[in-house]
Amino acid sequence: MGWVESLRDHGGIIFIDLRDREGLTQAVFNPTVDPLLAEQAAQLKPESVIGVSGTVELRPAETVNKKLGTGEIEIHATALDIHNISETPPFPIDDALGDRVHEDLRLTYRYLDLRRPKMRRIMQLRHTASQAARNYLNDAGFLEVETPSLFKSTPEGAREYLVPSRLNPGEFYALPQSPQQFKQMLMVAGVERYYQFARCFRDEDLRADRQPEFTQIDLEMSFVDREDVYALMEGLISRIWKESLGVDLPTPFPRMPYHDAMNRYGVDKPDTRFEMELVDVGTIFQETGFKVFKATLEAGGSLKAFNAKGLADLTQGELNHLTEVAKSFGAKGLAFIKVENGEWKSPIVKFFSEEEKAALQEALRMEEGDIVFFAAADWAKSCSIIGRIRLEAAALLKKREKLKIDDSQFNFLWVVEFPLLVYEEAEGRYVAAHHPFTAPVPEDAHLLDSDPKAVRGQHYDLVLNGVELSGGSIRVHQPELQLKLFRDVFDIPEDVIEDRFGYMLKAFRYGAPPHGGIAFGFDRIVAILAGVKSIRDVIAFPKTQKGQCLMTDSPTPVTAKQLRDLHIDVETIETPT
Ligand code: ASP
Numbered sequence: 311m312g313w314v315e316s317l318r319d320h321g322g323i324i325f326i327d328l329r330d331r332e333g334l335t336q337a338v339f340n341p342t343v344d345p346l347l348a349e350q351a352a353q354l355k356p357e358s359v360i361g362v363s364g365t366v367e368l369r370p371a372e373t374v375n376k377k378l379g380t381g382e383i384e385i386h387a388t389a390l391d392i393h394n395i396s397e398t399p400p401f402p403i404d405d406a407l408g409d410r411v412h413e414d415l416r417l418t419y420r421y422l423d424l425r426r427p428k429m430r431r432i433m434q435l436r437h438t439a440s441q442a443a444r445n446y447l448n449d450a451g452f453l454e455v456e457t458p459s460l461f462k463s464t465p466e467g468a469r470e471y472l473v474p475s476r477l478n479p480g481e482f483y484a485l486p487q488s489p490q491q492f493k494q495m496l497m498v499a500g501v502e503r504y505y506q507f508a509r510c511f512r513d514e515d516l517r518a519d520r521q522p523e524f525t526q527i528d529l530e531m532s533f534v535d536r537e538d539v540y541a542l543m544e545g546l547i548s549r550i551w552k553e554s555l556g557v558d559l560p561t562p563f564p565r566m567p568y569h570d571a572m573n574r575y576g577v578d579k580p581d582t583r584f585e586m587e588l589v590d591v592g593t594i595f596q597e598t599g600f601k602v603f604k605a606t607l608e609a610g611g612s613l614k615a616f617n618a619k620g621l622a623d624l625t626q627g628e629l630n631h632l633t634e635v636a637k638s639f640g641a642k643g644l645a646f647i648k649v650e651n652g653e654w655k656s657p658i659v660k661f662f663s664e665e666e667k668a669a670l671q672e673a674l675r676m677e678e679g680d681i682v683f684f685a686a687a688d689w690a691k692s693c694s695i696i697g698r699i700r701l702e703a704a705a706l707l708k709k710r711e712k713l714k715i716d717d718s719q720f721n722f723l724w725v726v727e728f729p730l731l732v733y734e735e736a737e738g739r740y741v742a743a744h745h746p747f748t749a750p751v752p753e754d755a756h757l758l759d760s761d762p763k764a765v766r767g768q769h770y771d772l773v774l775n776g777v778e779l780s781g782g783s784i785r786v787h788q789p790e791l792q793l794k795l796f797r798d799v800f801d802i803p804e805d806v807i808e809d810r811f812g813y814m815l816k817a818f819r820y821g822a823p824p825h826g827g828i829a830f831g832f833d834r835i836v837a838i839l840a841g842v843k844s845i846r847d848v849i850a851f852p853k854t855q856k857g858q859c860l861m862t863d864s865p866t867p868v869t870a871k872q873l874r875d876l877h878i879d880v881e882t883i884e885t886p887t
Contacts, residue, residue: 338386731762783826
């Protein structure tokens with residue numbers, strides 16, 4: 311049984327490559343054996359579904375196909391069942407040709423796209439990875455528990471999807487951004503170890519490679535500390551990599567404090583496969599005559615620089631692009647020095663003293679063909695600007711084959727010791743760096759009132775090659791501390807606390823165990839395992855950048871009756887034509 315992959319007529323003998331999930335088998339319809347059958351077979355079209363009966367025979371030696379798993383045999387057909395004749399597909403069911411088809415067309419006919427061997431392999435890989443994870447977690451005593459998709463609206467973090475409640479007019483559920491609160495309740499319930507392949511929903515603008523619904527491997531454990539989580543999760547990841555790719559990952563994974571990650575790589579998810587680390591050049595310019603640098607240092611800011619080795623040949627267009635990128639991170643411009651023909655070419659070098667130049671040379675080891683970039687701003691901004699330029703420059707160097715970044719190298723890294731809080735300028739208050747249930751590092755908890763920004767959180771991220779694969783934390787389980795965080799630190803009004811989190815605070819008063827957990831972006835993991843760039847390629851039925859499903863054509867308007875039942879009035883929005 312299967313699909314007609316291709317059909318060839320060799321002097322009246324019909325050869326059909328019959329395809330199913332496992333691969334291809336050749337069926338032969340010989341008119342000297344059964345002329346009517348051969349004639350029927352000749353009428354078939356690619357992608358039709360048929361069943362063939364016959365005898366399995368060895369192929370004649372000269373027609374053996376070594377490239378095919380079934381290349382030594384063929385079926386001499388004696389009967390043919392035609393289950394469905396296919397129309398001509400809108401694009402070839404072929405890996406190389408299919409990849410060149412516009413993605414919208416592939417998504418409209420996703421059931422055909424998924425027939426391509428590459429997509430079938432990805433689905434198989436996703437299954438293997440999820441089974442590896444499940445087996446590991448089952449062995450480690452985790453219970454798989456499902457939590458509700460109709461949750462309560464908690465409008466913080468990403469925007470939520472709302473679901474109107476017909477039975478409670480004017481009221482709404484929200485689709486969960488993650489099962490965070492439920493999994494913590496499972497710990498209070500005594501489950502001790504929980505996991506779920508959880509569907510999460512975030513109504514974000516789908517820039518970059520995001521999906522409005524995506525899958526997490528979500529976990530929570532009682533009576534654990536950070537070390538327990540690291541060890542268990544390294545085991546989980548190793549098992550997934552071993553069973554999916556046959557790769558043995560070295561453990562334990564290295565760890566890097568958040569401050570070092572920012573300082574050295576300018577980002578909290580560093581790609582450590584290549585160096586080009588950031589250098590703090592503030593001390594060199596303490597007495598500088600260059601106003602921009604001087605003003606930054608006097609205001610308590612940082613001067614960060616890095617040497618993009620060998621990139622002095624960048625084009626004006628590339629330089630303009632880098633400048634735009636720097637500006638989008640809050641820079642006023644992007645200062646640089648190129649080393650060309652033994653000279654420093656730069657709009658700012660004329661402001662530097664000989665000592666400053668010598669010290670820069672020493673700090674950045676500038677050689678012929680190099681280009682150095684600078685950022686001058688507060689510490690976090692300087693790091694982020696130059697960190698982003700470092701990544702952009704690496705991509706340009708890679709394109710020129712001047713930098714090797716090996717895609718089969720897996721640099722896992724725990725980023726740890728994040729600050730518990732970040733100050734939200736716009737709101738004039740602290741918000742949680744991870745989420746408001748994250749526990750402070752015990753030694754720092756006494757600083758919550760006096761010096762909140764110095765408090766580290768028990769939060770950890772697992773990073774792979776510059777991609778954040780997962781994040782989690784040890785949680786607050788003491789009701790007084792959780793209330794203090796909500797009320798005194800995050801400055802949430804009492805009635806809002808009661809309304810949103812009252813049940814949690816109550817639950818914590820009935821025997822809450824210490825607990826912590828983590829969630830992995832499963833789609834991203836599979837994309838990395840499969841070596842594909844977009845998570846859309848590892849999701850059976852993904853949405854477009856505009857959040858549409860092109861196959862089913864959703865979202866769509868609904869009937870007036872449906873809206874009336876839900877007590878909803880919709881303003882008609884004119885869409886420009
Ligand atoms: N729920 C968190 C998230 O989605 C992960 C965790 O803290 O376990 O990022």
